[in-house]
Amino acid sequence: MSFSLKKDKQGVVVVGVDGQLIVGNRQELKQKVLDTLESGGRKFVIDFTKTGYIDSSGLGVLVSLSKKIREQGGDLRLCGLNEDLQTLFELTKLDTLFAIARTPEEALAAF
Amino acid sequence: MTQPQPPQPPQPLHVRRRATGGDTELSLDVPSDLDYVGRAVELIADQLPGGPLSPRRIRFNFRTAFAEALANAIAYGNHRDPGRVVHVRVEVAHDAVRVHVTDEGNGFDPKGVPDPTLPERLEREDGRGLFVLKSLMDQVAFNEKGNSVCLTLRAG
Numbered sequence: 377m378s379f380s381l382k383k384d385k386q387g388v389v390v391v392g393v394d395g396q397l398i399v400g401n402r403q404e405l406k407q408k409v410l411d412t413l414e415s416g417g418r419k420f421v422i423d424f425t426k427t428g429y430i431d432s433s434g435l436g437v438l439v440s441l442s443k444k445i446r447e448q449g450g451d452l453r454l455c456g457l458n459e460d461l462q463t464l465f466e467l468t469k470l471d472t473l474f475a476i477a478r479t480p481e482e483a484l485a486a487f
Numbered sequence: 488m489t490q491p492q493p494p495q496p497p498q499p500l501h502v503r504r505r506a507t508g509g510d511t512e513l514s515l516d517v518p519s520d521l522d523y524v525g526r527a528v529e530l531i532a533d534q535l536p537g538g539p540l541s542p543r544r545i546r547f548n549f550r551t552a553f554a555e556a557l558a559n560a561i562a563y564g565n566h567r568d569p570g571r572v573v574h575v576r577v578e579v580a581h582d583a584v585r586v587h588v589t590d591e592g593n594g595f596d597p598k599g600v601p602d603p604t605l606p607e608r609l610e611r612e613d614g615r616g617l618f619v620l621k622s623l624m625d626q627v628a629f630n631e632k633g634n635s636v637c638l639t640l641r642a643g
Contacts, residue, residue: 396550399558400525429551432615433558440612460547467622468615469604 379405381412388419388484393427397434406437410444418450421483425456435470442474451475455483500527502534511536513577519565521558527575528554536579539642548623549584552638555620556588564590564634583625586638594633 378401380392389412397405409420422438424430438454445452455477457465465471477483498518505512513534517527528550535545557573565571571591578585601608603615621627626639 396525396554398525398528398554399521399562400523429547429554431551431554431558432613432619435615435619436612439610443610460543464551464619464622467604468618469609473609 379408381408383417384484386419386484386487387417388421388487389417390421390423390480390484392423392425395427396429396431397424397427397437398429398431399433402433402437406441409441413445413448413450418445418448419487420445420450420452421477421480422452422454423456423480423483424454424458424461425480427456427458427461430461430464435464435468439470439473451487453477453483453486455480497522497526500530502530504534509581511579513575513579515575517557517561517573517575519561519567519569519571519573521561521567524554524557524561527557531575531577535577535584539579539581539584540640541643544640544643548640549586552620552623552640553586553588555616556586556636556638559616560588560590560592560634560636563595564592566592581642583639583641585640587635588638589635592634594630596633597629 378394382390384390391409442452453475456479457476465476477486500515500517500523503514513531515527515531517523531553532545532550540549560573561567565573574589576587597617600617603618608614620638624638625641628637
């Protein structure tokens with residue numbers, strides 16, 4: 377299982393990405409988040425603490441989800457990026473597009 | 488009445504290994520289906536001889552760039568045509584690892600790809616593949632036809 381979804385007491389949906397977020401599994405993530413958005417979820421945290429690597433398709437799906445969540449008046453935050461993943465976001469300038477917290481706790485506290 | 492066909496089991500992937508002198512060469516043919524990308528990357532990364540690259544560079548730079556090149560070859564080179572394969576050859580020398588990814592398509596012009604970090608392109612879902620490749624590799628070189636890329640990671 378690549379992705380886990382949990383809802384905290386405040387209704388924030390925390391999505392854990394286990395292993396990698398790449399072209400072969402990005403649709404699964406997208407569908408899970410969109411299904412939750414459709415059923416009323418508005419606050420999302422994607423946790424990369426257990427993620428080894430993300431390719432450009434994975435980055436693209438995050439951009440797309442961020443837009444769709446914002447369109448519904450929601451908010452998406454990312455957290456748990458290791459040093460390499462953080463560098464990837466900085467190189468692609470996507471660090472300017474996303475709210476990125478160090479840990480899931482910090483991401484949840486920011487809502 | 489035609490019975491629905493059960494889903495086809497994924498085709499097994501076989502890594503061929505050749506050692507010459509102190510160097511090792513791994514090769515693999517990957518079907519033109521994006522579902523194979525993750526498995527192919529793990530298979531090669533797991534069999535990569537230790538030596539030139541640190542575990543961190545294998546975990547991140549190698550895996551990300553290889554996944555990127557493979558996905559490009561399957562999607563844009565072979566257009567996911569089940570009759571075509573992507574040929575992968577990995578040369579492991581003492582000073583560098585070189586990954587050759589070759590598709591059976593007509594090639595493309597890497598110079599025609601716009602910078603995905605421009606403000607007007609930042610919110611686009613696609614178009615970051617080549618940029619990510621170049622950012623994570625020490626060298627990225629295409630053949631003249633544009634259907635084969637050589638990714639180089641120097642030792643370290």
